[in-house]
Amino acid sequence: MAKVSLQGVKKNYGSIRVIHGVDIEIKDGEFIVIVGPSGCGKSTLLRMIAGLEAITEGSIGIGDRVVNDIEPRDRDIAMVFQNYALYPHMSVFENISYGLRIRGMSKADIQKRVDRAADILQLQPYLQRRPRELSGGQRQRVAMGRAIVREPSVFLFDEPLSNLDAKLRVQMRLEIKRLHQQLGVTSIYVTHDQVEAMTLADRLIVMNQGRAEQIGSPAEVYSNPATTYVGGFIGSPPMNFVPCKVEAGQAVLDDGTSLALPERLRGTPAGAYILGIRPENMHVAQPGQGAQFTLAVDVAEELGADTLLHGKIAGTDVVVRLPSTAGFHDNSRPSLVADMAQVHLYDRESGRNIH
Amino acid sequence: MEKRVVFQNRFLPYLLVAPQIAITLVFFFWPASQAVVQSVLREDAFGTTSYFVGLENFQLLFEDEYYANSFKVTALFSTLVAVLGLSISLLLAVTADRLIRGTMVYKTLLIWPYAVAPAVAGALWGFVFLPGPGVFAWLLGQMGVNWNFHLNGNQAMFVIVVAATWKQISYNFLFFLAGLQAIPKSLIEAAAIDGAGPFRRFWTIVFPLLSPTLFFLIVVNVVYAFFETFGVVHSLTRGGPAKSTEILVYKVWYDGFEAQDLGGSAAQSVILMAIVIGLTVVQFRYIERKVHY
Numbered sequence: 156m157a158k159v160s161l162q163g164v165k166k167n168y169g170s171i172r173v174i175h176g177v178d179i180e181i182k183d184g185e186f187i188v189i190v191g192p193s194g195c196g197k198s199t200l201l202r203m204i205a206g207l208e209a210i211t212e213g214s215i216g217i218g219d220r221v222v223n224d225i226e227p228r229d230r231d232i233a234m235v236f237q238n239y240a241l242y243p244h245m246s247v248f249e250n251i252s253y254g255l256r257i258r259g260m261s262k263a264d265i266q267k268r269v270d271r272a273a274d275i276l277q278l279q280p281y282l283q284r285r286p287r288e289l290s291g292g293q294r295q296r297v298a299m300g301r302a303i304v305r306e307p308s309v310f311l312f313d314e315p316l317s318n319l320d321a322k323l324r325v326q327m328r329l330e331i332k333r334l335h336q337q338l339g340v341t342s343i344y345v346t347h348d349q350v351e352a353m354t355l356a357d358r359l360i361v362m363n364q365g366r367a368e369q370i371g372s373p374a375e376v377y378s379n380p381a382t383t384y385v386g387g388f389i390g391s392p393p394m395n396f397v398p399c400k401v402e403a404g405q406a407v408l409d410d411g412t413s414l415a416l417p418e419r420l421r422g423t424p425a426g427a428y429i430l431g432i433r434p435e436n437m438h439v440a441q442p443g444q445g446a447q448f449t450l451a452v453d454v455a456e457e458l459g460a461d462t463l464l465h466g467k468i469a470g471t472d473v474v475v476r477l478p479s480t481a482g483f484h485d486n487s488r489p490s491l492v493a494d495m496a497q498v499h500l501y502d503r504e505s506g507r508n509i510h
Numbered sequence: 511m512e513k514r515v516v517f518q519n520r521f522l523p524y525l526l527v528a529p530q531i532a533i534t535l536v537f538f539f540w541p542a543s544q545a546v547v548q549s550v551l552r553e554d555a556f557g558t559t560s561y562f563v564g565l566e567n568f569q570l571l572f573e574d575e576y577y578a579n580s581f582k583v584t585a586l587f588s589t590l591v592a593v594l595g596l597s598i599s600l601l602l603a604v605t606a607d608r609l610i611r612g613t614m615v616y617k618t619l620l621i622w623p624y625a626v627a628p629a630v631a632g633a634l635w636g637f638v639f640l641p642g643p644g645v646f647a648w649l650l651g652q653m654g655v656n657w658n659f660h661l662n663g664n665q666a667m668f669v670i671v672v673a674a675t676w677k678q679i680s681y682n683f684l685f686f687l688a689g690l691q692a693i694p695k696s697l698i699e700a701a702a703i704d705g706a707g708p709f710r711r712f713w714t715i716v717f718p719l720l721s722p723t724l725f726f727l728i729v730v731n732v733v734y735a736f737f738e739t740f741g742v743v744h745s746l747t748r749g750g751p752a753k754s755t756e757i758l759v760y761k762v763w764y765d766g767f768e769a770q771d772l773g774g775s776a777a778q779s780v781i782l783m784a785i786v787i788g789l790t791v792v793q794f795r796y797i798e799r800k801v802h803y
């Protein structure tokens with residue numbers, strides 16, 4: 156086990172700048188998820204940690220060493236690839252033990268380690284099979300097995316579940332979490348799936364076009380997004396953003412609706428901002444409470460316990476999540492209040508959160 | 511899903527394949543059947559009449575020490591061509607696979623030899639190896655080696671092996687390169703993380719995954735060395751000196767057209783046909799078992 160530190164890590168492919176400088180100190184045993192849309196540089200960052208891509212600028216440390224110039228095999232890491240990268244001409248046993256054989260471990264020790272990994276991953280019945288004789292989920296487990304027998308100090312995962320069907324993905328997600336609790340090895344996990352990110356991570360790195368937009372625990376990132384980008388990316392449906400003007404402790408929407416800002420935002424200088432509010436932070440106005448605004452519902456999506464109401468507030472598209480028992484549907488016009496303790500103000504230009 | 515073209519006209523498909531069938535009949539089946547017929551006949555000294563001799567031509571052939579020699583020469587020649595050609599082209603393909611820039615130039619240059627006709631290839635290498643003024647001969651002369659492949663059988667073998675291998679390298683290279691590029695890069699990366707160095711990765715991952723390609727190429731190269739190297743031999747050594755480079759196809763031609771022993775030559779053709787059919791069967795058998803690892 157080891158800590159991992161990234162300092163000012165940048166990556167250029169020729170003149171194309173892919174990673175613009177990432178800094179993070181990953182604690183020993185921490186589970187870090189790098190999340191972001193396709194093409195934002197998640198894999199590139201992970202592959203730099205693995206040593207499969209050269210680092211253009213900055214430094215990466217694993218344990219107490221700077222590993223910039225150290226070969227992948229000497230970094231004491233193991234990686235699970237998106238396509239599993241199992242050796243097709245070797246049996247499951249040979250796949251899992253490949254790294255151990257190369258390191259010259261004794262036959263008995265290899266057997267012991269493979270058996271243990273196979274027990275953890277329920278692979279015992281398949282040890283003599285070839286990868287092509289396995290299902291997607293089993294292959295995925297073999298790839299995990301190959302990583303855990305090495306007993307590395309860091310696990311790297313590059314979208315390991317994205318080739319599985321939805322049900323298996325949920326199941327494997329749980330297994331990975333369990334495995335991490337059991338082994339406690341520092342893990343860095345890349346995904347574009349925000350549910351995976353939220354459920355697995357001790358801390359998230361939300362990436363956008365080669366930058367780490369926010370680094371924090373899932374709860375922090377969810378309830379206090381650092382930028383409109385993060386608020387829009389994390390959460391399903393995403394955070395609502397409504398343009399507003401702030402004057403004298405009030406946020407005034409384009410249609411004149413005036414909302415009293417909470418204590419922490421009252422000192423905000425007057426000007427144009429964006430008001431951010433999560434769909435579940437708007438509620439039906441109680442009798443006598445005085446509605447703040449009326450939502451003109453366009454489409455209602457019933458999800459079971461909750462219903463998503465799509466409509467407009469002050470000319471901007473928003474989504475509100477209400478309990479289905481509230482009984483709204485297409486073309487309803489519920490009167491709502493916003494939970495102002497949960498709103499955020501963002502700069503119109505930079506999209507940054509104003510604290 | 512099966513993709514099928516359905517022809518409205520019943521005769522059109524036959525018409526479309528007719529040229530290919532005609533060519534095969536005229537240039538393959540007809541001469542092949544003629545060879546089989548000839549192989550059991552003998553002509554008189556003036557070539558005017560021929561009579562049936564059964565398997566006597568074959569019997570004579572197997573008693574002929576030159577024929578045995580030709581077999582040995584062919585075995586040595588094809589082994590050398592296959593082993594050298596395959597190793598060199600594999601090396602080149604691995605290099606090309608690693609190149610990031612200039613790959614196109616490198617590939618194009620490597621493919622050129624394939625476009626050169628065997629006789630021309632022979633002539634080219636003939637210049638290089640020409641005793642006296644040839645570049646290679648001159649270099650060896652500088653090092654004090656007495657070079658004359660018209661007199662020295664081993665040198666003659668060396669020359670035809672070089673020329674024949676050079677021509678085949680392009681073909682092998684293309685297949686190896688395609689094979690290498692079909693291996694997912696992540697396998698190599700996984701092996702690198704697992705701790706394997708470049709050589710280890712090559713021998714434990716890349717090479718086994720290339721083995722179907724390798725097997726296919728071995729058969730192709732042996733067939734090439736057996737049958738398609740006539741032009742090279744004819745333009746460089748004419749089977750000499752002292753029959754030291756007289757490979758089987760060359761002997762067929764020589765016995766038939768120079769020594770005028772049509773029956774013996776035809777018998778040799780029939781044996782060669784049997785060999786090529788055998789090799790083809792082996793190849794298809796193997797390739798049909800699509801999964802090799």
Ligand SMILES: Nc1ncnc2c1ncn2[C@@H]1O[C@H](COP(=O)(O)OP(=O)(O)OP(=O)(O)O)[C@@H](O)[C@H]1O
Pocket residue numbers: 168171173191192193194195196197198199200347
């Ligand atoms: N070898 C390369 N040369 C040039 N650009 C590259 C190269 N490899 C990746 N890129 C670019 O770097 C950016 C980041 O790629 P990367 O693979 O890290 O994305 P990602 O976040 O993992 O995306 P995905 O979710 O689709 O896997 C992309 O815009 C990609 O086009």
Ligand SMILES: [Mg+2]
Pocket residue numbers: 197198199
């Ligand atoms: Mg990726």
